[in-house]
Amino acid sequence: MNKAINNYWKTNLKYLSILLAIWFLVSFGFGILLLDLLNQIQIGGFKLGFWFAQQGSIYIFVALIFVYVFLMNRLDDKTAE
């Protein structure tokens, strides 16, 4: 049981680091640090950097939480077996 719990925590930390890396990339990365670069790309009426800062990052935030919910529910069930 102890080993299973250990694995559970390790996998959790792995999920966390991947999801938080995406979280950082879309907001601080695309929305702020790389703004000028991405603003040279235009999709529809949006400059891409501006879109990430005011729209895109928020959609991805929502998706990230639901992905985490899905991953953790699966992991919970697997560990409980």
Next chain:
Amino acid sequence: MEQQLWIWIMVGVSFAIYIGIAIWSHASSTKEFYVAGEGVSPIANGMATAADWMSAASFISMAGIISFAGYDGSVYLMGWTGGYVLLALLLAPYLRKFGKFTVPDFIGDRYYSNTARAVAVFCALIVSFTYIAGQMRGVGLVFSRYLTVDINTGVLIGMGIVLFYAVLGGMKGITYTQVAQYCVLIFAFLVPAIFISIIMTGMPIPQIGMGSKAADGIYLLEKLDGLHRELGFHQYTSGSKSKLDMFLITAALMMGTAGLPHVIVRFFTVKKVRDARKSAGWALLFIAVLYTTAPAIAVFARTNLIQTVSNKPYETLPEWFSNWETTGLLTFTDLNKDGLVQYVADPKINELVIDKDIIVMANPEIANLPNWVIGLMAAGALAAALSTAAGLLLVISSSVSHDLLKKIMYPSISEKGELVAARIAAIFAVILAGYFGINPPDFVAATVALAFGLAAASFFPAIVMGIFSKRMNKEGVISGMLVGISLMLFYMMKFKLGFFGGGTNEDWWFGVSPEGFGTLAMCANILVAVVVASQTQTPPKKVQQMIDEIRKP
């Protein structure tokens, strides 16, 4: 029907609903009072969290702020939503697993010390009070603008309503009222946005409309950038703030959001750990509906405004212009006496001053929407202000009755006594908040935004380290929190209130604004905590077991 009548109807009906819910769901135990009996479904809790979160400022001012700041306004959009990712991933599930009532509860138990608990209570009270005073003022403003009562009467009515359902229903009453309030406020926000998006771009979804072409075939954002260049404002889609400041402000708002006690406590109200994660997802989804619509409203309103007024003869301006002029939120002074409105960046020749709050509130009039929409806006703005005030009130009352009284001063108090104390504390908190609402000290407006910096500098690192590090001990965390919150308070007082010699933008440390300083204060908190912890004893076995326990599925 007349506009004023519609306003009374919409506000009256929504208030009747809130009071009905409060009576139906009154709390009979401390568990119901503090955490709604831990029986709230994740979706309902998500909605309640969203309503709790979105204050009068989000509803009325945010779109306006973005409208004037353009890209710079993104700090609020990303900061106030990105914090929920941190909450869902780093805090909510573990705190739910821990299974107590308040944030100081966690800090006190995890760091096996009543000193740590007391420091946490102190931080919770500071953060909540700076926040709630602003809310009561918001309630008063909305009442005075829509219901044409005196602003102080407005605050008193607001106090009465909040008092009624927060004191009677506790967390249970607040949660279910907030579900209703979310529905009212989001509907009130979306209806005018959709109408205006259709009018300006023919696209019913505002989020897409803001990136679409206007009737003349030019992309709205391109047109707006052009207009801004012409009038001397900085370009709408790129910023005027430094990248460092943008970065630090966004980070401070995110970590502050995740550290605000009235937000965290919501995740104690669901049944299971799973539900805490899911509920954070729902909360952010419900919040995102408003937060992605706001920048669209900002673009529509900004374009509309500039096109309607810039270089137009004053005489030919539409009726809403003079309507809002009478409220003092719009002022026009014809400096060069040419009868035209010069609206430009240069303050020497600019003739038009616009209050940011107009953007959302005048929207229905600018777009010629029916009167019931205006009634709806009034009900929505009140829902936003009341729901946030009630949530904060509960944190204040539970900090006093549970954390101070029960856990530190009189551990022998009975459940009934604690419940009475919680209600009395809530009454005092409302009266104090109302007092600040009627006599707003100068610092309120300046400090509401800084409450985030305070939360980021104190709670967020203390809780995260408590979960993810077994080595962190009470000495480390107490010194970290004290250093973090004092640094933040010092910087805030120095540069916002002019204490300690004051200072201008040029004196900012490393060019960091007080809004962004929370991030640095948080780093100092962590640094101090880690260094002190490494020099002192590891936490006792019992605590290590507790950490293992909250990490388990």
